[in-house]
Amino acid sequence: MNKNNSSQEKFFENELRKIRIQPVPEFIKKDFSKDVMNQIHASKRKSFISWWNSRPVFIRAAAPLLSTIVLFSFFVVLQKSPTNPMQASGPTRDIASQLDMSLEEQLLLLEEFDIENELNQTF
Amino acid sequence: MPYSLGMVSEQINAEEALVSLVLQGNDEAYEKIVNQYRDKMIQLTYVYLKNFEDARDASQDIFVKAYQKIGQFRKQSKFSTWLYRIAVNHCLDLIRKNKMKFSTNVCVFENIATNELSPAQNSDLLVRDDLLKSAVQQLSTQQQIIIVLRYFENNSINEVATILKLSVGTIKATTSQAIQKLKKIISKEGVGEA
Numbered sequence: 253m254n255k256n257n258s259s260q261e262k263f264f265e266n267e268l269r270k271i272r273i274q275p276v277p278e279f280i281k282k283d284f285s286k287d288v289m290n291q292i293h294a295s296k297r298k299s300f301i302s303w304w305n306s307r308p309v310f311i312r313a314a315a316p317l318l319s320t321i322v323l324f325s326f327f328v329v330l331q332k333s334p335t336n337p338m339q340a341s342g343p344t345r346d347i348a349s350q351l352d353m354s355l356e357e358q359l360l361l362l363e364e365f366d367i368e369n370e371l372n373q374t375f
Numbered sequence: 376m377p378y379s380l381g382m383v384s385e386q387i388n389a390e391e392a393l394v395s396l397v398l399q400g401n402d403e404a405y406e407k408i409v410n411q412y413r414d415k416m417i418q419l420t421y422v423y424l425k426n427f428e429d430a431r432d433a434s435q436d437i438f439v440k441a442y443q444k445i446g447q448f449r450k451q452s453k454f455s456t457w458l459y460r461i462a463v464n465h466c467l468d469l470i471r472k473n474k475m476k477f478s479t480n481v482c483v484f485e486n487i488a489t490n491e492l493s494p495a496q497n498s499d500l501l502v503r504d505d506l507l508k509s510a511v512q513q514l515s516t517q518q519q520i521i522i523v524l525r526y527f528e529n530n531s532i533n534e535v536a537t538i539l540k541l542s543v544g545t546i547k548a549t550t551s552q553a554i555q556k557l558k559k560i561i562s563k564e565g566v567g568e569a
Contacts, residue, residue, distance in 0.1 A: 264554045267507055268526040273418040274485045280417060280431045285409040288438045289402060295439060 390454050397445055405445075409438050412455070415528065416462060422483050422523050423466035423516060433469060437462045452537055459524065459538045483519070484508045510560040518553040521546060 304312070390411075396404035416437060421430040441461050448457050485508070511519065524535045525546075532550075536543045 260558065261551070261554055264557055265526070268511075268522055268554075270504070271507070271511060271522065271527055272485050273422060273483055273523065273527060276414050276417045276421075277427060280427045281413065284413050284417075284431070284435070285406050288409050288435050289406055291435060291439045292402070292405070292442050295443065 391450070394445070394448065394450075394454055397442070405442055408454075412438075412458060416458075419459065419462055419520075419523065419528075420466055422519055423463075423470065425483060429469075433465060434462075437465050440465065453534065455528075456530070456534050456537050459528075459530075460540070463520070463538055482508065482512055484511055506561055507557070510557045513560055514553050514556060518549060518556070521549050522553060525550065 390408070393404045393408050397408070413434070416434040417427070417430050420433045420437070421427060424430050424433060437458075441458055444461070448454065511522065514522070520539070521535060524530050524538060525532070530538070532543055532546050536546045539546070541549075
């Protein structure tokens with residue numbers, strides 16, 4: 253009896269293995285993965301926005317001001333930087349040229365600086 | 376199509392490689408996974424939702440959800456097991472939230488007529504398959520899902536238990552009950568073999 257039951261179960265199991273689900277129609281498959289990827293990208297953007305919205309109000313309110321301060325300080329530092337040609341301590345000729353001097357005055361100034369440098373080096 | 380063990384392990388390795396790429400932020404790899412599972416996912420959700428449009432929308436949501444949770448995939452099971460688990464939960468959620476009323480008349484299964492058989496043999500097969508198909512249709516959705524996961528998707532009992540979050544014993548018992556019910560239905564409708 254048991255043997256008969258198990259053989260019948262085996263028979264049904266084999267029959268069930270042949271079962272197929274209705275094939276997916278073509279219009280359902282169309283652009284499927286593209287749509288999924290678009291939804292993923294949209295959800296990434298959304299998750300950044302919701303992360304930002306979940307920040308405290310004072311941070312969100314202060315953000316534009318903070319970014320302006322940071323940007324302003326950056327430019328100030330840049331202006332004062334030794335690599336800035338406007339502030340370079342390099343050749344005196346550059347400084348002299350900025351002082352709106354005539355060529356002779358500039359040469360005079362250069363000489364003075366050279367003498368001063370020499371004196372400094374000697375003593 | 377018959378599967379060899381080598382083919383299956385090759386497929387698992389390729390899948391693992393794709394998952395690793397996705398974890399590194401490669402979206403193209405995920406698109407490949409989506410294409411690989413598209414049909415099976417739509418068919419699985421179709422068994423629950425009995426409508427291809429709903430099945431398509433649900434499948435897309437499932438893939439988005441899986442992408443967002445892929446960091447939680449511990450590689451303790453097959454990727455497909457993990458993915459189907461999300462799918463089953465999503466479908467059950469949809470049914471619960473929307474209180475969907477599904478038409479039980481929709482036949483989610485299809486006949487399998489074989490071209491290699493003679494017309495007479497084929498017609499016999501069709502009659503038998505039709506009977507089996509209508510019998511399976513009369514099973515509960517849970518029993519149908521177990522049959523689909525076990526026999527159509529070729530999962531082991533353990534894998535079906537993991538996907539449905541049920542014990543192995545429950546899966547065995549439900550399968551056995553489903554088969555008894557099928558026997559009863561088929562013998563009532565008169566088929567010699569049962």
